[in-house]
Amino acid sequence: MTDQTQPAHPGWKTHICLVLLLIVYVFNFVDRQILSILAQPIKAELNLSDAQLGWLGGFAFAFVYTLLGIPAAMIAQRVGRVRLITAALIVWSAATAACGLANSWITLALGRFGVGVGEAGGVAPSQSLISDLYPPAQRARAMAVFSLGVPLGSGLGIMFGGLLAATFDWRHAFVTIGLAGVVFAPLFFFGTRRHDGQTQTDTVPAVDRLRRLIRNRSLWLISLGASLSSVIGYGLMFWLPSVFMRSFKATLMSASFSFGLIVLIGGAVGILGGGFVADRLGAKSPRAFALVPAVAYLLCIPAYGLVLLMPGLAFDTAAGFALLILAQALGLVWMGPVIASLHHVVEPQDRALASALFLFVTNIIGLGFGSWTMGAISDYLSYNYAANALKMAVTGGLVFYALGAGCFLMTALTLKRDWKTAPISV
Template sequence: MDDHTKIGWRAHLCLGLLLIVYIFNFIDRQILSILAQPIKAELNLTDAQLGWLGGFAFALFYTLVGIPAALYANRIGRTKMIAAALMLWSAATAFCGLASSYAMLAIGRFGVGIGEAGGVAPAQSLISDLYPPQHRAKAMGVFSMGVPLGSGLGIMFGGLVAAAFDWRWAFIVIGLAGVIFAPVFFWGVKDGCERPVDTRRTARDALGAVIRNRSLWLISLGASLSSVIGYGLMFWLPSVFMRSFKATLMSASIGFGLIVLIGGVIGIAGGAWLADKLGAKSPRSFVFVPAVAYLLCIPAYALVLLDPDFGFSTGSGFALLLLAQALGLVWMGPVMASLHHVVAREDRALASAVFLFVTNVIGLGFGSWILGLISDYLSHNYAENALKMAVTWGLGFYVLGAACFLLASRTLAQDWKSGGD
């Protein structure tokens, strides 16, 4: 079957609706980063406590629920699972706005993690069904735009609402918006997008096939190690700008929001385009390109953080941060597409869930928390610049991630499959 018969308006509509869900996913996940300072002040929290809320409190249940949710999604229907997940995590986000203590805020973050566990893996599986192999990286790239769009909009929206009203209203408004969109998504996608998958395989057989895949584990480990600093930067950079560069809440939210949004869109689009172009000649390009991008991130971020001539508020500093943000997200389209090329069609949702389990346990679970701990440790020597130094030290995780991707390039060609029908 040729590409034109495979890709019609229904596929593009489904992809668009899935993108909106993913935007909500990252708005709800990342909005805490821009609200960290007013929350810290009102609830009297340490950086380590904030880092735990931004990472492990979310990642704990996200990872525990992700694999069972992916297996169950194939049985009840991936569309139903995504709609229910969106409803749950949005309600939990709104609950965060009602929190009057650290414990209540943690419970809300637990709920966000549980809900979001059922959203991404089934969505990626649907996209691989809708688009043929030679267009999958671009389709995954479009879906992955939800990361910079959601993160950027969440940072800007959260900062504006918190500055104008209160940090609690930012959680409540965005949470209720997701609850309202959930039924819209369900009715827009349920007809014509869901292709049945083989549910006769046992969970044990499916897990066995995925666990034995070498490339999947190297790819997952590479993304995980780089995500330690990737999620750490996403959570802590607004606070670095406010502490070390004396930015206001408003300027930090608008400036960093634009950096995440513009830089992320450019990086994801460029990475997806390069992967489909170079991947036609060699599957190794799907991991080699992100590895090079990771290594280029380090000097771009380090110049802004350590050289006084490249501050957050300068034009050159802003341009470098755009470049660094773009390079840091080049991996998303290529890596997710390659992940679905090395497993059978019926295992795609599970492979995505395993990938998300590893990346979120290591990257999201520990990224912001570790940097917060380092910041608390360095505070005696560096005062308000302790967090900036912690973030700078964390850039070394990009080297570890690149090394794993380069190792994966040696196994990818052998594990490469047709990518399914």
């Protein structure tokens, strides 16, 4: 199905498919982010440093995730996207369960490698399928709904992971959540397989398709902007629960419940709001798809900075909690407009591969360096700042939001030239 043949108003079966893809994405982020709330008990039992924990939350996952993402997108064109997503869900869920059996840093790293192997086949095919199902005028909102998997998965993973860890131990949390994904996999497959058509047959060899994407300036500016901001975005997602416990003396339960609510509420508001605003403003100019996230990033810096540095605005005060929700919302505004604009600047048959390239860049930089960088800086600062070293490392990392905003301001200059589909009024 191409942009020209998509219905202006997709039916309920299309929306059900989107919801099932969303649920898979929820599992994706539950399994990816659960380590953040379990970091402290794992650190104590396995005797790990912050840098080692950051490596497990970043490189151990990101290395294989990014390495296999592009081949997975090419395979999706041959075997079918729904089949690949189903297989990927089973693999990463089983690997998450296996993390609960780890008895050392090495065995836990192997489990995280397995999670990365599975998740490499999930996101890019899902985004490609959604772009086929929804017309251009509704694409940012559809991508925003799918991207709710980030706050829903992260928030639920943090809340339920913390609950299971506090009630039983961190091992039970990994096993229970991993097995839940395995059980859901056949339900997803039979609910979505009828939508597994491809956009159109492309006779261009894969290597040539890759070359034409590499020459796309907007694609690389979009990817770089998202990557730089993701360094701090992933760093905050991984380390903020630990900041609550170390600098604000929160318990595991209170940190998991508070941060889970912040991620759920703020993330949902930011992602849905960003998709809606970008679709409305983008009907007048494609530049809005880059300007909306740029402004949001710049507003993130004071919102997070006030809570981290002002003694009277701790996360457990009403004002601090509200500021963190606002900051979380602003930090995730980008997801709907950026992913939609990515699919607007490439040919329909290149969308899965473009998503894979985007994920390769954003995850190797953002996910790979985010949590590890903050952990390494925390270790370095620990001599002078003790329990507040991690808080200071995270605060300094807010500069990456400014760098990401600068990239999106440059992207706004190229989007109109590279746009493949004329803006459609809504």
